[in-house]
Amino acid sequence: MKKILSSLVLAVLVLGGYLVFGKSGSSTGPQPTGDSQEKFEWIAYSTWPESNHHTIGLKEFAQRVEEATGGRVKMTVHSGGALGYKGTEILSVVRDNLVQVSDMSLGNVAGEEPVFGITTLPFMLQDMQEGYTLNQLARDGYNDLLSKKWGQIILYTAPWPMAGFWTQKEIRVIEDLKGTKMRTYDRNTGLVVSALGGTPYPLPFADVYSSLATGAINSCLTSTPTAVDAKFWEVLKYYTPTSVAMTQDAVTINLNVFNKLPEDLQKIVLSVGEEMQKKMWEEVGPKLDKTMEDLCVKKGIIVTQPSEEFIAALYNQTKDIREDWLKNAPEEAKKIYADFMAKIGR
Structure with a gap:
């Protein structure tokens, strides 16, 4: 069986319209031992395009599971939002078994489940390691919340690089952001843009390029992989990181x-999920931002490094967003926030 993703080095092939991770060996987790040869076929879904690292990771996960289960569990991956479900709908889509497995941006579903808003609080996370923590x-x-309220569990998580401003004019100070029409990807980033004097446009990824091309928006708050995908x-x-x-x-x-899987297959699926999470956080995530930024620069994007004064001003301007979220957050979110701050000593 043809395998994918063994190399840990990202190779970006934009002219071909896709991103390649390499090939990977078979899963090293538990192997199927049950007598039953019943087979299970699932639909796996991603709103992100073929070239995006989350879609590539989902395809690798499906491949690894199929190999590790001897073909007894097979996933057909639909990417690019091909089934019509939006990122904000994924919690309900999986709960209702419209698809059996799906990738979802936690920030996108914070409208339905506020606890996930913690993942995009402005300037709460300072680097990839803090995101992993x-x-x-x-x-x-x-998982407790998802299983009880939404009828699903997490198989693995994966990061996005930190978000910055992508604009048609150079951004040096907050005043430069006033009047911008900026695409945002969740409630928190929308509040950030409003606090900085811009107008937020919460558009799905599929509408971003056309909205920029027609002038419906003139900027984006997002990370480097989205910049490449779009x-x-x-x-x-310009890009201001x-x-x-995050x-x-x-x-x-x-x-x-x-739960319909035999116990041996359950263990395999969870084990492969652990392997994918390790890879996405330790091997893909740290390299991805630099690779994508370099590609954007090669294509003509000008990177403007922000001054310490600008970052401090942004932090202060968004202080109320963090405080208001914490005041209104559900108790489980407040506990996560407190545990996180204690862990990193901030």
Whole structure:
């Protein structure tokens, strides 16, 4: 069986329209031991395009599971939002078994489940390691909530790089952001843009390029992989890596579907999920931002490094967003926040 993703080095092939991780060996987790040869076929879904690292990771996960189960569990991956479900709908889509497995941006579903808003609080996370720390502290709480309220559990999580401003004009101070029409990806990033004097446009990824090309929006608050996926160099000029927020995705499975698996297959699926999480956080995440930024620069994007004064001003301008969220957050979110701050000593 043809295998994918063994190399740990990212190779970006934009002219071909896709991103390649390499090939990977078979899963090293538990092997199927049950007598039953019943087979299970699932639909796995991603709103992100083929070239995005989350879609590539989901396809690798499906491949590894199929190999590790001897073909007894097979997933057909639909990417690019091909089934019509929006990112904000994924909690309900998996709960209702419209798809059995799906990737979802936690920030996107914070409207339905406020606890996930913690993942995109402005300037709460300062680097990838802090994002991983938050993920580890919150994982059990997330799973408890998802299983009881939404009928699903997490198989693995994966990061996005930190978000910055992508614009048609150079951004040096907060005043430069006033009047911008900026695409945002969740409630928190929308509040950030409003606090900085811009107008937020919460558009799905599929609408971003056309909205930029027609002038419906003129800027984006997002990370480098989205810039590559949407070919920002064709419609924007500048990138200011301010590390405003960092979100993460979770791949979940419908709980009833999971519970129908024999115990040996359950163990394999969970084991492969652990392997994918390790790879996405330790091997893909840290390299991805630099790779994507370099590609944007090669295509013509001008990177403007923010001054310390600008970052401090952004932090102060968004202080109320963090405080208001914490005041109104559910108790489980407040506990995660407190545990995280204690863990990192801030």
